Amino acid sequence: MNIVAVTACPTGIAHTYMAAEQLEKTAKSLGHSIKVETQGAMGIENELSESDISAADAVIFAVDIDVEQRDRFEGKTIVEVPVKEAIRNPAAIFEKLA
Amino acid sequence: MRDHAFTFPLPNGLHARPASQLSEQAAAFETTIAFHNDRNGTSANARSVLELVATNTQAGDPCRVTFDGADEDAAHEVLRRWIDDVLPGCDEPLSAAESGATGKIPRALRELKVERAIVGIPVSSGIGLGVAVVVGREEIPESAFPAKAESPSDESRHFHAVLAQLSSEYDAEISNAHSTDEREIVKAHRALLLDPALKRRVEARIAAGADAARATRDTIQDLVQELAGSESAYLRERVLDLRDVGDRLVRRLLGIEASDRIPALTAPSVIVADTLGPAEFLQLDRSLLRGLLIGDGGTTSHTVILAKSFGIPTLCGLGAAASCIGPGEEVVVDARAGVAVPEPSGAVRTHYERRLAHEERMAGIRRSWIQVEAATADNERIFLFANISSAEEAEAAFANGADGIGLFRTEMLFVGREAPSEDEQAAIYERTVRAAAGRPVTFRTLDVGGDKPVPGFTVAHEENPFLGRRGVRLYEKHADVVKTQLRAMLRAAAGAEGVKIMFPMIACVEEMRLCRELLAQAAEELTALGVEAGKVSAGMMLEVPAAAFAISELAEHAEFFSIGSNDLAQYFLAADRGDSSLAALHSPFHPSFIRLLRQIVEAARSADRPLGICGGIAGESEALALLVGLGIRQLSMAAPLIPGTKASLARLTLAACQESAQAALECPDEATARRAAVASRNDTPWIEPGLVLLDVEAESKPGAIRAMIDALESAGRTADADALEEAIWNREDAYATGFGNGFAIPHAKTDAVLSNSIVVARLTKPIDWxxxxxxxVSVILMxxxxxxxxxxxxxxxxxxxxxxMRDEFRERLAGDSSPDSLSAFLLESLG
Known part of the structure; x- marks a missing residue:
């Protein structure tokens, strides 16, 4: 599967990146390709382009705060979970995508 | 008959200190001088402190002083000027009157849910643990008084003899006082003792047949009641002073020992008392005194001021709550949080034992810096001097590791009193020079005017006092006063080294020439009398912007320069330093001001003259890198800041300082320049071995977090540990940072930390997070x-x-048992 994801937490210095790492690691082990955009204290990094999004089979939001530029994802089915779910049990999120 | 009407200016009303000053002024004249409060219709003899205080005069009251008698014109002239010029400034709180404590219960303590905590007003900071010693009220028993009075003339003679004897005892205590605060308080007590209203009322009772002791006791009781009924809390607190003086006087009249209600302490103790007088406080053995819990007494009582100046953790205003602490109970006085905890047990006890251990460690760290030479990490020597205004402070400054005295504000010897004599000044300056033992001492000559009026010297009504006749601008007219001061300084310099004389408010070469001329005359006058004039170097303050652009010419007459940054910024930015609404403008971080500093540094360097800075910015930790980076090597500040500044310097390199100064110079505005000025701290590595804590014993999350905050404080990485702790908890409150596998990562973005930091703690036993x-959780990364x-x-x-998120990384964090290698590993991982 071709997946895009966004992670964002309140302080934006730790959990955002821990969640991104977990999603990338798990996707790889499951044989998916994934691109994770982080919205943290440094702003948006690894930004998802329009073509990234339109080419995606699935979208994951692992967020505790509002996603910036959410309108980019209009028309997509989004699986949205709290950040800590992505850290604790990322595999369960991928199960929901199926 | 003359009179002078005015509106009463002091926010605390007419209390004992201004009243005693007013009565001193009035005492110099023969004429009858009366004080009238036209709001409440009360009047007082202006020579009586007690009558003045009893007029219940509040700020804003319409008042009059009337003069009737032989020298009424002269008295009118002097008192009018005193009331207009000096009175408004004579309510300066004694140094420690305001509370330094936060009064905020830290999170670690809140989480413990202490059951028996007594909340009070913290008036001095610190934490103390000791056995409660309850000091009860002790009245003199009726049986101690004589059965019947002697003749009124005998009783009166007895009364006056005892009064004279006590007065000379107070004199001795004044000259032996350990601090300025202590001396001022004993002086106020002596003024109460010698008050004419007290004498008159006691005399009246003796004439009516009472014995001297009863007459005094009853008079004091009446006066206490009058004060206690006052509308001002400040005046009510003066009751303590009156009781102290009264008790001593009555006992002496009866020939009985001084009160023994103040016990000799035998173990670390916390004194619990409804009320405690300042003289009683001074009787306590301070080496065993760990805390004070006072039922009454507000934040401005003299007892509280003394407690603070001796660093005793103190809570007041406990009311009846104080009485629920029994003698012999162990009690914690937490004057940081504003609580007292009797019989602490379990987790609370552990918490406080750790707090005390940490405070002791911090005190040890502070002490360890005292003997260290102030220098940057790469050994650029920086001289840290102290700003003082009395000889006693010089001793305290050297005890704090000062390299010298950068500024002795001599005007404090003049404000609110008659000019001190040459001998009196010489004694003070000599004592200072002696304390310095060869280290430099810079005496600044009289700098009054502006916000510091001195009667008979400064000008009463000026349109713009800060732009008017102040500092050196008054020297031509008052050359005699200045020369008296210079002679006293030259005498103090005899046989000593490193004595410097600094002239204030110099704007141009002409003024500096005048000062050199006065100095030369003072030396000649001494020589003519056969008195030795010591060798001094003479320099000047740089506080008028114009002087910054005449440094090469001024250097012909000035052997050194010292930047007075507060006034320099006020004049340069045209912003009144006393107006808090202009604080953003009156900031030394404006790039324009930093460029002015650079211009001064360069000019002083090419004139080959030493340059220091003695204004407020010298003690600001945020400005340290900037000043060093600009090339300033002498910083003069309040003495208690010196050990911490040494620690901060040791974490900076000269190159980093120069970089941040350069960056600040190039900034467009104040905010970015301020940020650039502290940026050099960010070169401090994230972690050091001291921030790897193995085998931490913590029963709970709050204890573990506090242990890590303590480590940051010990490492000098936070100046506000409580604020840092609060920021960490704010994040935890959103949701806990335990992320599984026994790991937690508490974190915060806050300027309460001075440089970016990581702390690792491994717990001896896992705790819930x-x-x-x-x-x-058993491994925590903060x-x-x-x-x-x-x-x-x-x-x-x-x-x-x-x-x-990687197993092998976590295994390393959980397993590596060497702080050095773990710290190095983390630094490497951070890239």
């Missing part, structure tokens, strides 16, 4: 970054966060 996997952060630093943290 509210983790997302509900499991206990991350604290400054608020205004470069992305590069945040990127390091992002990298670290990702690494934490």
């Amino acid at each position: 509210g983790s997302i996997d509900d499991g206990p 991350m604290a970054v400054r608020d205004s952060q470069k992305d590069a630093h945040l990127r390091s943290l992002a990298k670290l966060s990702r690494l934490l």
Whole structure:
């Protein structure tokens, strides 16, 4: 599967990146390709382009705060979970995508 | 008959200190001088402190002083000027009157849910643990008084003899006082003792047949009641002073020992008392005194001022709550949080034992810096001097590790009194020079006017006092006063080295020439009398912007320069330093001001003259790198700041300081320049071996967090540990940072941390953290970054966060048992 994801937490210095790492690691082990955009204290990094999004089979939001530029994802089915779910049990999120 | 009407200016009303000053002024004249309060219709003899205080005069009251008698014109002239010029300034709180404590219960303590905590008003900071010693009220028993009075003339003679004897005892205590605060308070007590109203009322009772002791006791009781009924809390607090004086006087009249209600302490103790007089406080053995819990007494009582100046943790205003602490109970006085905890047990006890151990460690760290030479990490020597205004402070400054005295504000010897004599001044200056033992001492000559009026010297009504006749601008007219001072300084310099004389408010070469002329005359006058004039170097303050552009010419007459940054900024930015609404403008971080400093540094360097700075900015930790980076090597500040400044300097390199000064010079505005000025701290590595805590014993999350905050404080990485703790908890409150596998990462973005930091703690036994996997936590990685952060630093943290998701990384954190190698490993991982 071709997946895009966004992670964002309140302080934006730790959990955002821990969640991104977990999603990338798990996707790889499951044989998916994934691109994770982080919205943290440094702003948006690894930004998802329009073509990234339109080419995606699935979208994951692992967020505790509002996603910036959410309108980019209009028309997509989004699986949205709290950040800590992505850290604790990322595999369960991928199960929901199926 | 003359009179002078005015509106009463002091916010605390007419209390004992201004009243005693007014009565001193009035005492110099023969004429009858009366004080009238036209709001409440009361009047007083202006020579009586007690009558003045009893007029219940509040700020804003319409008042009059009337003069009737032989020298009424002269008295009118002097008192009118005193009332207009000096009175408004004579309510300066004694140094420690305001509370330094936060009064905020720290999170670690809140989480413990202490059951028996007594809340009071913290008036001096610190934590103390000791056995409660309850001091009850002790009245003199009726049986101690004589059965019947002697003849009124005998009783009166007895009364006056005892009064004279006590007065000379007070004199001795004044000259032996350990601090300025102590001396001022004993002086106020002597004024109460010698008050004409007290004498008159006692005489009246004796004439009516009472014995001297009863007459005094009853008079004091009446006066106490009058004060206690006052509308001003400040005046009510003066009751303590009156009781102290009265008790001593009555006992002496009866020939009985001084009160023994103040016990001899035998173990570390906490004194619990409804009321405690300042003289009683001074009787306590301070080596065993760990805390004070006072039922009454507000934050401005003299007892509280003394307690603070001796660093005794104190809570007041406990009311009846104080009485529920029994003698012999162990009690914690936490004057940081504003609580007293009797019989602490279990977790509370552990908490306080750790707090005390930490405070002791911090005190040890402070002490360890005292003997260290102030220098940057790469050994650029910086001289740290102290700003003082009395000889006693010089002794305290050297005890704090000062390299010298950078500024002795001599005007404090003149404000609110008659000019001190040459001998009196010489004694004070000699004592200072003696304390310095060869280290430099810079005496600044009289700098009054502006906000510091001195009667008979400064000008009463000026349109713009700060732009008017102040500092050196008064010297031509008052050459005699200045020369008296210079002679006293030259005498103090005889046989000593390092004595410097500094002239204030110099704007141009003409003024500096005048000062040199006065100095030369003073030396000649001494020589003519056969008195030795010591060798001094003469220099000047740089506080008028014009002088900054005449340094090469001024250097012909000035052997050194010292920047007075507060006035320099006020004049340069045209912003009144006393107006808090202009504080943003009156900031030394404006790039324009920093450029002015650079111009001064360069000009002083090419004139080959030493340059120092003695204004407020010299003690600001945020400005340290900037000043060193600009090339200033002498900083003069309040003495208690010296050990901490040495510690901060040791973490800076000269290159980093120069870089941040250069960056600040190029900034467009104050905010960015301020940030650039502290940026050099960000070169401090994230972690050091001292921040790797193995085998931490903590029963709970609050204890573990506090242990890590303590480590940051010990490492000098936070100046506000409580604020840092609060920031960490704010994040935990959103949701706990335990992320599973026994790990937690508490973190915060806050300027309460001075440089970006990581702390690792491994616990001896796992504790609950509210983790997302509900499991206990045994490894904690705390991350604290400054608020205004470069992305590069945040990127390091992002990298670290990702690494934490890897098993082998966590295994290393949980297993490596060498702080050195773990610290190096983390630094490497951060990239």
